[in-house]
Amino acid sequence: MxxxxxxxxxxxxxxxxxxxxxxxxxxxxxxxxxxxxxxxxxxxxxxxxxxxxxxxxxxxxxxxxxxxxxxxxxxxxxxxxxxxxxxxxxxxxxxxxxxxxxxxxxxxxxxxxxxxxxxxxxxxxxxxxxxxxxxxxxxxxxxxxxNREVSEALAELQEIHEAIDKDLRQARTIQQSLVPERMLELATSRVSLLLQPCGHVGGDLVGMFKPGDDKLGLYSIDVSGHGITSAMVTARVAGYLSSNFPDQNVALAKKSDEVYEMREPALTGQMLNQRLAADPGVEEYLTMAYVAADLRSGEMRMVQAGHSHPLLLRANGEVEFLGEGGLPIGLIDEVTYDQHAFTMRSGDLLLLYSDGFTEAVMKNGKMLGEDGLVRIFKDSAAAGQGPDLLQDMFWRLTEGMLDSKSLGDDVSAALLEFDVLPPR
Missing domain, CATH: 3.40.50.2300 (Response regulator)
Structure with missing residues (x-):
């Protein structure tokens, strides 16, 4: 060469x-x-x-x-x-x-x-x-x-993500603890709760409290937005409607030692609005449907603050959507609410729910809507009771959704089955 x-x-x-x-x-x-x-x-x-x-x-x-x-x-x-x-x-x-x-x-x-x-x-x-x-x-x-720099950055981001994910899992556990009881039998009636966040944590909240053997407070709340900020607001509101600390519950008025009576729901909505509006730095607002129930007489008093209309399914199959709307809570400083009264009879079912149900996009490209909600509520009521009824509703919802693996919004519900249990 x-x-x-x-x-x-x-x-x-x-x-x-x-x-x-x-x-x-x-x-x-x-x-x-x-x-x-x-x-x-x-x-x-x-x-x-x-x-x-x-x-x-x-x-x-x-x-x-x-x-x-x-x-x-x-x-x-x-x-x-x-x-x-x-x-x-x-x-x-x-x-x-x-x-x-x-x-x-x-x-x-x-x-x-x-x-x-x-x-x-x-x-x-x-x-x-x-x-x-x-x-x-x-x-x-x-x-x-x-590539090395990207790999190092990705590894660092992975560590951060794992830390955040761990915190979010813990936050989810804490949020789930805000609803410690998912089913309660009170007198001859039964209450069941469903809470399914679309992420680790969400802005929906359902709950109940019982100031007496025949009295019940039942609510469904939807905080604006999603994620951690909304979840923090739900935690704060849960304290305002606490079942464990009645002296902190704005829906209850102390009558005597260890005896509390229920305030009018319209007043409860007004007081909750004052609390939320007075909280510094809180820009979120919430919608709420709250019912003060007399389980002996079946007399119900309700306030609806911008929330989805509660659904009443009569024992004879008749359906009624309740309420006339109202302003969300925390949106403006001074607000008053109207109160809606109705009567439940033996075998009637009352459903408080978030718009995660009605606004879910189904396989036909349309939202479930109120008619679709009535359909799956009736079908699930015919198939089961209590928590099983709500779980069946959620299953029917996700099975019919366009994307069954991803909720677009939090889904929650509170169910009152009136006078369906034998006397004790």
């Missing part, structure tokens, strides 16, 4: 600094080494493929210049095994050959060669090919560095 001389003595610096020359001719090794040394490269030499692989494993050259035709392991096999080595960065491989047929060049490319130089090697062409290889190696190393 002959190498044309090069006039320039300029040195090359950059991504390619260490070059391995592989040739079974010591003379050619000496000629090529002298040229590359003048250009500023660190030069390594090997007289055979196995020796070259040993050097590559120990010192990782940036560029390999290998003769194709060598006894034993030829340059093609050396290239294959070079590509199989584990190394930190990309190594550029140039085959020196007298072969110029297309199928032979294809063989070299399949083996992993990056470029070819025909013999005798022209020094100016060699330097140009090395410069081209240097650009490739430089871009690969820049890309590898960017």
């Amino acid at each position: 002959q190498v044309d001389p090069v006039d320039s003595h300029d040195t090359l610096t950059g991504a390619i600094r260490r070059v391995l020359i592989v040739d079974d001719s010591r003379l050619q090794l000496r000629i090529m080494s002298s040229m590359l040394n003048r250009w500023g490269f660190e030069v390594l030499q090997a007289e055979s493929g196995p020796e070259a692989l040993q050097i590559c494993a120990e010192k990782e050259p940036d560029l390999v210049l290998s003769d194709w035709m060598m006894p034993g392991m030829d340059g093609l096999e050396l290239c294959r095994q070079f590509r199989a080595l584990k190394r930190e960065g990309y190594g550029y491989f140039i085959l020196l050959t007298s072969k110029s047929e297309k199928n032979e060049v294809a063989q070299g490319l399949d083996a992993g060669a990056d470029d070819f130089l025909t013999k005798p090697v022209n020094a100016h062409e060699l330097r140009a090919r090395i410069n081209a290889g240097e650009r490739v190696v430089s871009m690969e190393r820049q890309l590898s560095e960017k």
